Amino acid sequence: MRASSVEQAILETLSKEHSHLTSLQVFEEIRGRLPAVNQSTVYRALERLVEQGVVSVSDMGTHAAVYELLTDGRHHHLVCQKCRRVMTIGHEDVQSFFNAIQEKNHFQIVTNHLILFGICDNCQENVENSRAEK
Amino acid sequence: MRASSVEQAILETLSKEHSHLTSLQVFEEIRGRLPAVNQSTVYRALERLVEQGVVSVSDMGTHAAVYELLTDGRHHHLVCQKCRRVMTIGHEDVQSFFNAIQEKNHFQIVTNHLILFGICDNCQENVENSRAEK
DNA sequence: ACGTATAATGCAAATCTTTGCATATGCAAA
DNA sequence: TTTGCATATGCAAAGATTTGCATTATACGT
Numbered sequence: 001m002r003a004s005s006v007e008q009a010i011l012e013t014l015s016k017e018h019s020h021l022t023s024l025q026v027f028e029e030i031r032g033r034l035p036a037v038n039q040s041t042v043y044r045a046l047e048r049l050v051e052q053g054v055v056s057v058s059d060m061g062t063h064a065a066v067y068e069l070l071t072d073g074r075h076h077h078l079v080c081q082k083c084r085r086v087m088t089i090g091h092e093d094v095q096s097f098f099n100a101i102q103e104k105n106h107f108q109i110v111t112n113h114l115i116l117f118g119i120c121d122n123c124q125e126n127v128e129n130s131r132a133e134k
Numbered sequence: 135m136r137a138s139s140v141e142q143a144i145l146e147t148l149s150k151e152h153s154h155l156t157s158l159q160v161f162e163e164i165r166g167r168l169p170a171v172n173q174s175t176v177y178r179a180l181e182r183l184v185e186q187g188v189v190s191v192s193d194m195g196t197h198a199a200v201y202e203l204l205t206d207g208r209h210h211h212l213v214c215q216k217c218r219r220v221m222t223i224g225h226e227d228v229q230s231f232f233n234a235i236q237e238k239n240h241f242q243i244v245t246n247h248l249i250l251f252g253i254c255d256n257c258q259e260n261v262e263n264s265r266a267e268k
Numbered sequence: 269a270c271g272t273a274t275a276a277t278g279c280a281a282a283t284c285t286t287t288g289c290a291t292a293t294g295c296a297a298a
Numbered sequence: 299t300t301t302g303c304a305t306a307t308g309c310a311a312a313g314a315t316t317t318g319c320a321t322t323a324t325a326c327g328t
Contacts, residue, residue, distance in 0.1 A: 007276095044276080064313090097228075101250065106258075117244050117245045174287085
């Protein structure tokens with residue numbers, strides 16, 4: 001597999017931003033250096049990087065996939081469906097679960113970025129409060 | 135919230151099929167009874183059902199979201215990235231993991247359909263075989 | 269250095285999904 | 299029944315993502 005300049009640009013962009021970027025944001029960033037680059041090229045490069053396990057892609061419920069560099073360790077996210085707050089959890093809290101699944105099913109898990117939707121503690125309290133107010 | 139006829143039709147379709155359907159498949163099915171129904175109406179009805187927790191939506195890596203009825207118990211899936219085989223695992227294998235995450239983070243998990251990508255046992259063997267052949 | 273196979277890219281079209289706005293519909297109170 | 303309100307729907311446009319095909323660039327063996 002040969003080195004792609006678009007892949008390089010993507011990796012540098014993601015490592016500079018250190019956050020979740022949409023494909024459009026990645027595209028806009030890259031245009032600075034590679035003005036002629038095409039959207040579909042960015043999509044395909046991102047797809048390759050995800051397959052290689054260098055980058056994660058997730059649907060955070062924002063109606064647009066977000067990409068993130070995975071070099072500094074695997075991690076996962078809890079996304080609040082009410083306030084959209086995103087919390088990060090370390091891979092150590094997921095590791096043993098993954099191991100159990102792998103052993104039981106003879107299945108080698110590749111997924112490296114789990115997104116769990118739910119209600120954060122703040123919003124849980126708000127629900128209780130609004131109930132009490134009635 | 136009032137009962138929507140499209141929601142009804144979706145629920146009946148999903149319960150009849152008992153499998154993962156794309157929004158297009160749902161749309162086609164429903165057209166039999168409600169010929170004038172619009173795609174976006176189906177999308178919105180599916181969205182509501184997902185929010186209500188009656189239906190799950192997942193990206194199985196097929197480039198089109200698939201929907202499934204959740205009435206007969208929560209379950210989750212392992213998807214092989216090589217052969218696209220889909221395995222089902224029960225919620226009992228996930229429950230304790232969810233509980234631990236919930237307690238540690240004071241976060242109430244709503245996610246009811248986990249998709250884990252990886253390599254199934256067959257494809258693992260194939261990789262080993264092709265290595266040996268070289 | 270040369271030729272070839274493989275992979276990356278651009279472009280345009282197709283597909284999938286969301287959204288804004290106007291309209292229609294069902295439900296509950298008057 | 300009628301009225302008012304919230305929700306569901308249709309329609310069209312926009313946005314997001316994928317794909318087929320032709321072209322270009324790169325790596326690798328010779």
